[in-house]
Amino acid sequence: DTAVSQTPKYLVTQMGNDKSIKCEQNLGHDTMYWYKQDSKKFLKIMFSYNNKELIINETVPNRFSPKSPDKAHLNLHINSLELGDSAVYFCASSQSFGGDRGNNEQFFGPGTRLTVL
Amino acid sequence: GENVEQHPSTLSVQEGDSAVIKCTYSDSASNYFPWYKQELGKRPQLIIDIRSNVGEKKDQRIAVTLNKTAKHFSLHITETQPEDSAVYFCAASKGKKLSFGAGTTVTVRA
Numbered sequence: 001d002t003a004v005s006q007t008p009k010y011l012v013t014q015m016g017n018d019k020s021i022k023c024e025q026n027l028g029h030d031t032m033y034w035y036k037q038d039s040k041k042f043l044k045i046m047f048s049y050n051n052k053e054l055i056i057n058e059t060v061p062n063r064f065s066p067k068s069p070d071k072a073h074l075n076l077h078i079n080s081l082e083l084g085d086s087a088v089y090f091c092a093s094s095q096s097f098g099g100d101r102g103n104n105e106q107f108f109g110p111g112t113r114l115t116v117l
Numbered sequence: 118g119e120n121v122e123q124h125p126s127t128l129s130v131q132e133g134d135s136a137v138i139k140c141t142y143s144d145s146a147s148n149y150f151p152w153y154k155q156e157l158g159k160r161p162q163l164i165i166d167i168r169s170n171v172g173e174k175k176d177q178r179i180a181v182t183l184n185k186t187a188k189h190f191s192l193h194i195t196e197t198q199p200e201d202s203a204v205y206f207c208a209a210s211k212g213k214k215l216s217f218g219a220g221t222t223v224t225v226r227a
Contacts, residue, residue, distance in 0.1 A: 041220045041222075042219055042220065090161070104210060105151065105166065106151075107163075108161050108162070110159075111160055
């Protein structure tokens with residue numbers, strides 16, 4: 001049974017289009033994240049939600065909008081796609097968002113490879 | 118914010134030898150240091166982590182050391198095997214988010 005799942009796995013689209021990536025976790029975690037991994041493999045945090053509340057919002061173009069309908073889901077909508085948006089996007093979840101208590105381990109989804117043509 | 122530097126960027130070792138990856142961090146308040154392994158085309162997965170109240174942790178062939186004074190931590194893999202070939206990421210956190218290093222591509226030669 002899949003812990004963190006993402007759809008779609010691959011996404012090929014034209015510049016200027018709007019697309020969404022969906023993420024679901026069945027681990028009962030409170031916190032979910034979106035990461036972008038570029039062609040050089042660098043992993044960069046984009047957003048994080050804790051119990052449906054936005055807690056991390058890095059310097060990301062406002063064309064990217066996360067949405068958490070409940071604490072098991074965190075979706076990512078991207079407007080007006082650009083060539084530079086091509087990357088692998090990973091969703092992740094953790095039991096808590098840090099501190100000395102709780103389990104910080106982040107469980108990653110399988111990734112969505114986005115290609116903008 | 119936190120800045121994590123990771124070295125080397127690539128590492129090639131003979132099967133059976135040891136591999137060492139080093140990371141430094143900038144924020145002395147960081148207190149959680151995980152290491153993730155990412156195989157080609159797969160998701161990153163946690164392999165070991167250490168908290169700031171511990172200096173060393175070991176799990177079979179993998180060990181991590183932490184020097185809080187110098188603000189650096191290292192991953193040691195002993196008796197390397199072909200399945201250890203992957204990209205390894207260190208990270209540091211003081212609460213809300215993980216800041217990742219740039220990754221080390223480890224290749225184990227048979």
